[in-house]
Amino acid sequence: MSGHDDADEVHALSGAYAVDALDTEERARFEEHLRGCPTCRTEVDELRGTAALLASDADAEPPAGLRDSILAGIETVRPLPPLAPATGDGSSAARTSAPTDRRSVRRLPFRGTPLLAAAAAVVLVALVGLAAWRPWAEPDDVPTAAERVLAADDATRASQELPDGSRATVVVSRSEGAAVIVTEDMAPAPDGKVYELWLEEPDGRLAPAGLMPDDSDATVLLDGDATDATGVGVTVEPDGGSPQPTTEPVLFFELEA
Template identity: 60%
Template sequence: MTDHDQTPGWDVHALSGAYAVDALDDVERARFEAHLAHCAECRDEVDGLREAAAVLGSAEPVEPPAALRDRVLEEITQIRPLPPQSTPAPGGAPVELAAARRRLRPLRSGRTGHLLLVAAVLVLVAAAGGLLLRPWADDNPRTPDLTAAERVLAAADAASVDKRFPDGSTATIVISRSEGRAVIRTTDMAPAPDGRVYELWLQTPAGELEPAGLMPDVRDATVLLDGDASRATGVGITVEPDGGSDQPTSQPIAFFTLDS
């Protein structure tokens, strides 16, 4: 569990539904993806909700009752998902959290109808005016203690460059000159081959590539690049031996040209 998972007043697990329908802002997405990298429960939940949303997207459209939107918007304000109680169980996990997760597992394995209903509600809520479930909003105002990656994403001068790969995956570089840092966000990016790793590089004004860190072995990631990006002219991704290299050993599989 990360420090952000322990922020008082909200439960990061509650964001899986909003994440599945792309209803989080950049900062929330970065926080949830940091959690997602080490939470198999949430990865399963997101995968299941995305599958259900895809099924819903291919279904014949049905016109909802005219009063449904108003009813959802009215009643959703009365419901606030609460984080589970943290009384430790003998095995170390909170009693209520362990029980809740046991109840969720059958939904993933067999009760698709319930999962479709959950996804339908999420899609409806997201579409009905952009309402976002923020379980911490009414008693814990957003704090300014953002991580370096979150400051880049939230910066007033943040600029982005996108790349789409042939397999449909995407990568986006977000750079803030005022912060002097850059962030890469990937969506559905295939892992590097066995024994290899994706390495990031910052291009200097002189055209040299300097090591800027390694990508984690997950499909959806938000990663802060190492090094000073305040004057960088580009960002590259290469495939390197495990552990990375001091200099690129292959041509970049992607290069992002940055505006000066």
């Protein structure tokens, strides 16, 4: 190995050193280099600070398969050594041809030890896990539109029981501008038919508000703005629904103003 390559390899040990992934010989070699390289000392301090931050987010769960995919690709990436400060004659203190912009450097095939590859993988997994932690966690914490209606402070409820013992409840929230229907043991619509939902507007017109699923127990958010709706109706319509009711409602709920 030439002196140029040796300098590159020593610089590249900073990441592995920061996560304590060097063997005894490599550690001694790097610590000797560290005493005379302020750039590497700064980089190690920054990496250790990042590791401490990651440790405080130990509950973050990376997606399944992330570690394996990173380990599979890590041998194709070589960590860049730190840029040494320029001397008065414009040369680099560590290597005479060192570029001044890391973004312009093409990554070369990784030639480090397995320990260094593993250390790099650990750092990458931790960084990716931290960056993506909140996007993974937040969807479970965000209520659906139907859940917001059911939990709204101004939610009002109206229930009806059908002759066969099935039951339906309409919940409306003016602040959410939406209505939800909840059914229990509701019989399916006749063959070739479907239950269609309607919102009654202040002028008495019924506006289509979606179709009920075939499930006997269902919670369905009605389509349309229920802020000023005066009622909710359910009719039996041909499969696919109808732009206006073709039958009298089998259920109708008058809504509180």
